[in-house]
Amino acid sequence: MELEVHVIHYLIVSTIMMFCGIYGFFTRKNLLALLISVELMLNAANINFSVCNRYLFPDALEGHFFSLFGIAIAAAETAVAIAIIINVYRNVKQVLTDDITDLKG
Amino acid sequence: MDYTILILVLPMLSFLILALAGMKMSHRVSGLIGTLSLGAVTVLSYLTAFVYFTAERTAEGVHSSMIPLNFEWLPFTNQLHIDMGILLDPISVLMLVVISTVSFMVHIYSFGYMKGEIGFQRYYAFLSLFTFSMLGLVVATNIFQMYVFWELVGVSSYLLIGFYYTKPEAIAASKKAFIVTRFADLGFLIGILIYGYYMKTFTFTPSEEQLMQAGMMLPWALGLMFIGGAGKSAMFPLHIWLPDAMEGPTPVSALIHAATMVVAGVYLVARMFPLFIAYAPQTLHIVAYVGMFTAFYAASVACVQSDIKRVLAFSTISQIGFMMVALGVCTGTNPHDTGLGYMAGMFHLFTHAMFKALLFLGAGCIIHAVHSNEMNTMGGLRKYMPITHITFLIACLAIAGIPPFSGFFSKDEILTACFNFSPFVGWGMTIIAGMTAFYMFRLYYGIFWGKENKELHAEHVPHESPLTMTFPLMFLALVTICAGFIPFGHFVTSNGELYDIHLNWVVAGTSIVVAIAAIALATWMYAREEQPVPAMLARRFSKLHRAAYKRFYMDELWLFVTKKIIFRCVSAPLAWFDRHVIDQFMNFMAWSTNAAGEEVQPLQNGRIQSYTMWFFGGVIVLSIMLLLI
Numbered sequence: 001m002e003l004e005v006h007v008i009h010y011l012i013v014s015t016i017m018m019f020c021g022i023y024g025f026f027t028r029k030n031l032l033a034l035l036i037s038v039e040l041m042l043n044a045a046n047i048n049f050s051v052c053n054r055y056l057f058p059d060a061l062e063g064h065f066f067s068l069f070g071i072a073i074a075a076a077e078t079a080v081a082i083a084i085i086i087n088v089y090r091n092v093k094q095v096l097t098d099d100i101t102d103l104k105g
Numbered sequence: 106m107d108y109t110i111l112i113l114v115l116p117m118l119s120f121l122i123l124a125l126a127g128m129k130m131s132h133r134v135s136g137l138i139g140t141l142s143l144g145a146v147t148v149l150s151y152l153t154a155f156v157y158f159t160a161e162r163t164a165e166g167v168h169s170s171m172i173p174l175n176f177e178w179l180p181f182t183n184q185l186h187i188d189m190g191i192l193l194d195p196i197s198v199l200m201l202v203v204i205s206t207v208s209f210m211v212h213i214y215s216f217g218y219m220k221g222e223i224g225f226q227r228y229y230a231f232l233s234l235f236t237f238s239m240l241g242l243v244v245a246t247n248i249f250q251m252y253v254f255w256e257l258v259g260v261s262s263y264l265l266i267g268f269y270y271t272k273p274e275a276i277a278a279s280k281k282a283f284i285v286t287r288f289a290d291l292g293f294l295i296g297i298l299i300y301g302y303y304m305k306t307f308t309f310t311p312s313e314e315q316l317m318q319a320g321m322m323l324p325w326a327l328g329l330m331f332i333g334g335a336g337k338s339a340m341f342p343l344h345i346w347l348p349d350a351m352e353g354p355t356p357v358s359a360l361i362h363a364a365t366m367v368v369a370g371v372y373l374v375a376r377m378f379p380l381f382i383a384y385a386p387q388t389l390h391i392v393a394y395v396g397m398f399t400a401f402y403a404a405s406v407a408c409v410q411s412d413i414k415r416v417l418a419f420s421t422i423s424q425i426g427f428m429m430v431a432l433g434v435c436t437g438t439n440p441h442d443t444g445l446g447y448m449a450g451m452f453h454l455f456t457h458a459m460f461k462a463l464l465f466l467g468a469g470c471i472i473h474a475v476h477s478n479e480m481n482t483m484g485g486l487r488k489y490m491p492i493t494h495i496t497f498l499i500a501c502l503a504i505a506g507i508p509p510f511s512g513f514f515s516k517d518e519i520l521t522a523c524f525n526f527s528p529f530v531g532w533g534m535t536i537i538a539g540m541t542a543f544y545m546f547r548l549y550y551g552i553f554w555g556k557e558n559k560e561l562h563a564e565h566v567p568h569e570s571p572l573t574m575t576f577p578l579m580f581l582a583l584v585t586i587c588a589g590f591i592p593f594g595h596f597v598t599s600n601g602e603l604y605d606i607h608l609n610w611v612v613a614g615t616s617i618v619v620a621i622a623a624i625a626l627a628t629w630m631y632a633r634e635e636q637p638v639p640a641m642l643a644r645r646f647s648k649l650h651r652a653a654y655k656r657f658y659m660d661e662l663w664l665f666v667t668k669k670i671i672f673r674c675v676s677a678p679l680a681w682f683d684r685h686v687i688d689q690f691m692n693f694m695a696w697s698t699n700a701a702g703e704e705v706q707p708l709q710n711g712r713i714q715s716y717t718m719w720f721f722g723g724v725i726v727l728s729i730m731l732l733l734i
Contacts, residue, residue: 022721026714034713101711 010051017044031085031095038081039074046070106156106173109191112149112201113244115142116237120230127226139229140212143205143236150205157198158596167601170194175246184305190246192309195597196375196451200243203458204365206584208236210577211360214466217573218356218473228268228354235261239365243372247307248297248330251373255293255337258366259286265361266353278349285346289336296329309376316384324385327377331370331392338370339422340429341399345660347422351414355472358414359465363421364458371428371454378447378599382438393433393526397533400426402657404540408547409643409653412478413468416548417461420504423541424457430534431519434526435599444599445525449518452593452606456511459588460503463581467497470574471552474567480548485557489567492575494553496582501549503585505542506620511588513617514606520616521609531612539619546627554632 021040028034046067053063089095119142127135163169175190212232219225238257245251260283267279297307303319303326304311316323334340339347350362361367374381374392381389400423407419431450437443470493475482487494503510506517516538524531569575594604630638643650652658708719 025717026721097712097714100713 007051007055010047014044014047014051017041017047029096029098031088031097031100034097035078035081035085039078042070042074042077106153106171106193108149109153109173109193109244112146112153112205113191113237113240115146115149116233116240118142120233120237123226123230123233127230130226132221132225135226135229136212136216139233140209140216142233143209143212146236146240147205147209150201153193154198154202157193158195162603165601166603168195168596172246178250182305185301185307187249187307188247189250191244192246193244195601196372197243199451199455199597200372201240203455204236204239204243207360207364207458207462208232208239210462210466210581211356214359214469214574214577215354215356217571218469219354224268228265231261231264231268232357232360235265235361235366239369242369247309248300249307251376252290252293252297255333255369256290258361258369259283259290259337262286262350262361262366265357266350268354268357269352272352274349275352278346278352282346282350285343286336289343290333292329292331292336293333296326296331296333299326299329310379323380324388327381327385328388328391330377331374331388334370334373335395336370337373338367338425338429339399340370340395340426341402342659342663344399344403344422345656345663348415348418348656351412351418351478355414355465355469358418359462359469362418363461363465367421367425368428368454368458371425371432371450374429374432375447375451378432378435379438382435382444382599386436389433389435391433393430393530396426396429396433397530397537398426399423400430400537401533401540404537404544406653406656407544408540409650411480411654413471413480413483413548413552414465414478416544417464417468420464420541420545421461423537424453424461424504427516427519427534427537428453428457430530431522434522434530436526438600440594440598440600440602440604442525445518445604446522447599448594448597448604448606449515449522451597453512453515453519455593456503456515456585456588459581460500460510460512460585463496463500463578463585464504466574466577466581467493467500470570470578473570473574475561476565480551482558482561483552484555485553485562486567487553489562490569492569492578496575496578497553498549499582499585501545504545505624506538506616507542507624508613508617509586509589511585513613514589514608515593517608517613517616518606521612524609524612535612535616535619538616539623542620542623543627546624547631550627550631556634556636 024037403422503512
C-alpha cells in the first residue's frame with residue numbers, strides 16, 4: 001500500500017495543534033505558556049492556509065503569502081506580548097493569570 | 106401710508122438700543138433716545154390720523170379701512186395662516202393717537218420723576234418695549250397678531266410693575282398681574298382657537314360662508330375672547346391685579362394701568378363689535394352687565410381707600426366698566442339710535458385716557474413731594490403745589506362729568522346709550538357716575554384741602570415739581586379741557602357713518618345734578634379741617650367700612666380658591682400622583698437596570714481565561730447552529 005500524504009492528514013495535524021493550543025490556553029496559568037499556546041493556534045492556521053493552497057489551488061500563491069503574513073504577525077505579537085509580560089512582572093512580581101485580575105468592572 | 110411701519114419700528118429700535126447699550130450711556134442720553142423716538146412716533150401717529158381722517162369717505166359715507174402692510178408670517182394650511190401687518194381703521198387710528206400722546210407725555214414726565222434712579226436706562230428700555238407692543242396690538246390685522254402683542258404688553262407690564270425688584274411687594278404685585286392676566290388669556294387663546302378652527306381664518310372680517318361654518322360656536326369664541334379682555338381690563342372678578350400693580354413707578358401706572366394697556370379689553374370688544382352685534386348680541390349684554398357690576402363694585406371700594414394710587418386704580422376699573430357697559434348696551438349698528446354706545450365707549454376711552462393719565466401724573470407729583478402714598482401724610486397741599494393742584498382739579502371735574510370738561514361729554518353719551526337700552530342700566534350708571542364724582546372729590550379734598558399733616562410738612566416742605574413733570578400735566582389738562590369739543594362722531598361710530606354729537610338734555614341735566622350733589626356732599630364731608638361725618642359713618646357702619654376697605658375680601662376669596670381649592674383638591678393629588686406613580690415608575694426602571702447589572706457583573710471577573718472560555722463556548726454554539734441549519 002502506497003503511503004501518500006493527503007490533505008486530510010495535514011488537517012488532522014493542524015487540528016491537533018489547534019486544540020492543543022486551546023487546551024493549553026485554558027489550563028495553563030503562566031502567561032508565557034499562554035503565549036506559546038497562542039503560537040500553536042496561529043501555526044495551525046498557517047498550516048491550513050498552505051495546505052489548502054497546495055492541494056486545492058496549486059496555481060495560486062495567496063495561501064502561502066497568508067502563511068508568511070501569519071508568521072510575521074506572530075513574530076510581532078510575540079514581541080509585544082513579551083514586552084507586556086515583562087511590564088506585568090515588574091508591577092506585580094509574578095506572571096500567573098490567577099493573580100492578574102485587576103482589569104475588571 | 107408706508108411710513109406707518111415706522112410707528113412700530115422706532116420704539117422697537119429704541120428698545121434694542123437701550124437694552125443692549127443702555128448701561129454704557131448716561132441717564133440723559135438714554136432718556137433722550139427713548140423720548141425722541143417716541144416724539145417721532147407721536148408726530149407720525151398724528152400725521153397718520155390727519156391723512157386718514159381727511160381722506161375721502163367712500164360712497165357709503167364711511168372711512169374705509171386700509172392695510173398698508175400685510176405679510177404671511179406662519180402658514181398652517183392653505184386657508185389658515187397667521188399674518189402680520191398694519192390695519193388702519195377709525196378705532197386703530199384713534200388708539201395710535203391716544204397711545205403715542207400719553208406715552209410721549211410719560212416719557213417726558215419720567216425725566217423728572219425717575220431722576221437719579223438706579224436702572225433709569227432699563228426703565229426707558231421697558232417703556233419703549235411697552236409702547237412698541239401696545240402699538241402693535243392696536244394695528245393688528247388679525248386676531249392672532251393681536252394675541253401675540255397682547256402677551257407682549259402683558260410681559261412689559263410685568264417688567265415695569267416689578268421695576269423696583271428689590272421691593273418684595275413690587276415682586277409679588279408683578280407676579281400677581283402676570284399670573285392673573287395669563288389665566289384670563291387662556292380664555293382668549295381658547296376663543297381664538299375655536300374661531301380659527303371653525304372659520305379657517307383669523308381675520309376680523311370673515312366671509313359669510315366662514316361665518317356659516319362657525320354657526321353656534323361663534324358666540325362661545327367671542328365670549329371666551331371677552332374673558333381675555335376682562336383679565337386685561339380688570340373686570341370683576343379678574344380685577345385683583347390692578348390695585349396691586351400700583352407698586353410700579355407712578356408714570357408706569359399712568360401709561361399702562363390707566364390709559365393704554367387696561368383699555369385693551371375694551372379695544373378687543375370694539376374690534377370684534379360687528380361680529381358681536383350680528384351673531385352674539387346676548388354675549389354683548391353679558392359684557393354690559395359685567396361692566397356695570399364692576400363699575401359699581403370698584404366705585405364703592407374707591408370711596409374708602411386711603412392710598413391715593415389705589416383710589417385711582419379703582420376709579421380706573423370703574424371707568425373701564427363704563428366703557429364696557431357702553432359697548433355692551435348696543436343692540437344695532439345705527440349710530441343715531443341703537444349703536445350709540447359704541448361711539449360713546451370709544452369716546453370715553455379717549456377722554457378717560459387723557460384725564461386719568463393726568464390724574465396719575467398729578468399723583469406722581471404729589472408722591473414725589475411728600476414721599477408717601479397715604480392720604481394722611483397730605484392735606485392742604487394746594488399752597489405748595491399750585492400747578493399740580495389746578496390740573497388735578499381739572500381732571501377731577503372731568504371724571505366727575507362737569508361741563509365743559511371732556512368727561513362730561515363722553516359720560517353723557519354713555520348714559521344716553523344706557524337709557525336707550527333699559528332704564529335700569531341707565532339709572533344704575535347715573536348713580537355710579539355720582540359715586541365717581543364723590544370719591545374723586547374725596548380724594549381731591551384729602552390731598553389738597555382737609556386736615557394738613559403739619560408736622561410732616563414742617564419737617565420736609567412739599568415743593569412743586571420741575572418743568573419736565575409739570576409740562577405733561579399742563580398739556581394733558583389742556584387736552585382734557587378741549588377734548589369734549591372734538592366732533593368725535595365724525596371719526597368713530599359703530600358703522601362708520603357720520604354722527605353729530607348732540608346732548609340729550611334730560612340725561613345730561615340729571616347727571617350734572619347728581620354729580621354736583623355728590624361733589625357738594627364730598628365738600629361738606631372732607632373739605633374741612635375737622636371731619637366728624639366720615640369718622641362717624643365709619644364707626645356706625647364699621648363692618649361695611651372695613652369690608653369696603655378690604656375690597657370686599659376679593660383677594661382673600663381668590664386666595665381661598667387658589668390655595669384651599671385648586672392647590673389642595675387639584676394640585677396636591679396631581680403632585681401625589683407625580684411623586685408616587687410617575688417618579689416611582691422611573692425609579693423602578695433605574696433600580697431594575699441596576700439590579701440586572703449587579704447580577705451580570707461577576708462575569709467580568711478580570712480572568713482572561715474565563716473570558717476566552719465563554720468566547721470559545723460561544724464559537725462552538727454558533728458552529729453547531731450553523732451545522733444544524
